Amino acid sequence: MMLHFILALVAATQLAMAFPTDKAPMAMVKTILDTQFCVMPEEFVVKNFQVWTPDAGNNRSAIINFNYSDDDTHIDTKCQFNETSVNVGPEGLTPRYACDNKLVEFIWENGTLTMVERDCPLETLNRPYEVAGTITPMLTCLASAQNSTMGAGNSCWSRPKVMAAVFISLEPTPN
Numbered sequence: 001m002m003l004h005f006i007l008a009l010v011a012a013t014q015l016a017m018a019f020p021t022d023k024a025p026m027a028m029v030k031t032i033l034d035t036q037f038c039v040m041p042e043e044f045v046v047k048n049f050q051v052w053t054p055d056a057g058n059n060r061s062a063i064i065n066f067n068y069s070d071d072d073t074h075i076d077t078k079c080q081f082n083e084t085s086v087n088v089g090p091e092g093l094t095p096r097y098a099c100d101n102k103l104v105e106f107i108w109e110n111g112t113l114t115m116v117e118r119d120c121p122l123e124t125l126n127r128p129y130e131v132a133g134t135i136t137p138m139l140t141c142l143a144s145a146q147n148s149t150m151g152a153g154n155s156c157w158s159r160p161k162v163m164a165a166v167f168i169s170l171e172p173t174p175n
Contacts, residue, residue, distance in 0.1 A: 038120035041072035042129060045090075046113065049158035051136050052144070054165045058151040064108055066158075068099055070117060077101035081108065090174045112136045115165075118173060131167040 049066040069076040079099035088105060089096030096105040096116060107114040114134045130157035137158035146152040 003097055004129040008143070039119060040074055040119055040170065043071045043072075043164055043165060044068060044070045044115055044117070044133060046115070046137075046165070047162045048161055049163070050156065050161060051108070051139070052150060052155045053153055054150070055154070056153040058153055060137075060150055060153070061115075063150075066113075068104055068106075070104075073103075073117070073119065075101055075104060075117070077104055078108050079104065094175060111139075117167075128173055129170060130173050131166045132169040132171075135163050135165045137163060145151075 002052050009121055045068070047069070048066040050064070052063040054062065062081065064079070065080040066079050067077070068079050077099045079097070081097050087095040088098045089107075094107050094109060096107055098105050098112045103118045105116045105118075107116070113135045114132055115135070116130050118128055118130045120129050139156040140159050141154045141156035144153045144155050
């Protein structure tokens with residue numbers, strides 16, 4: 001059974017490489033990879049997204065907080081970024097930050113939240129796969145005063161508070 005899975009995975013990879021300008025359709029690869037050992041998720045939910053950014057002259061780090069869930073893989077975790085956050089992504093790529101569940105990472109760049117979830121972390125695969133999807137939250141913001149705990153900046157939160165999106169990318173992990 002495992003041999004069939006590995007052969008299907010190799011076939012899917014070769015098919016994907018046969019189209020240099022297009023990636024293999026996610027639905028096709030998902031069908032191949034969905035086995036008793038691996039469930040590829042289709043969508044995710046971000047709840048209570050909040051971001052605080054400092055004004056110019058305020059040397060504090062931005063702060064990001066939200067909850068992430070994926071019903072397909074039964075992941076429900078908290079994600080945050082602050083002055084102690086460390087880039088867990090591969091060197092030379094856009095910085096990624098880990099959520100409390102280490103299978104989930106995120107990128108916050110130019111008002112877009114990219115969620116990355118490692119899937120099929122089987123010991124038999126040299127490089128597991130990861131799915132990714134994006135959300136561009138509509139934010140409501142208020143300025144924080146210079147004399148507030150964080151200093152001058154903008155505190156923003158998403159409207160609606162619950163946002164759902166689909167995964168649009170399936171690739172081997174880059175590291």
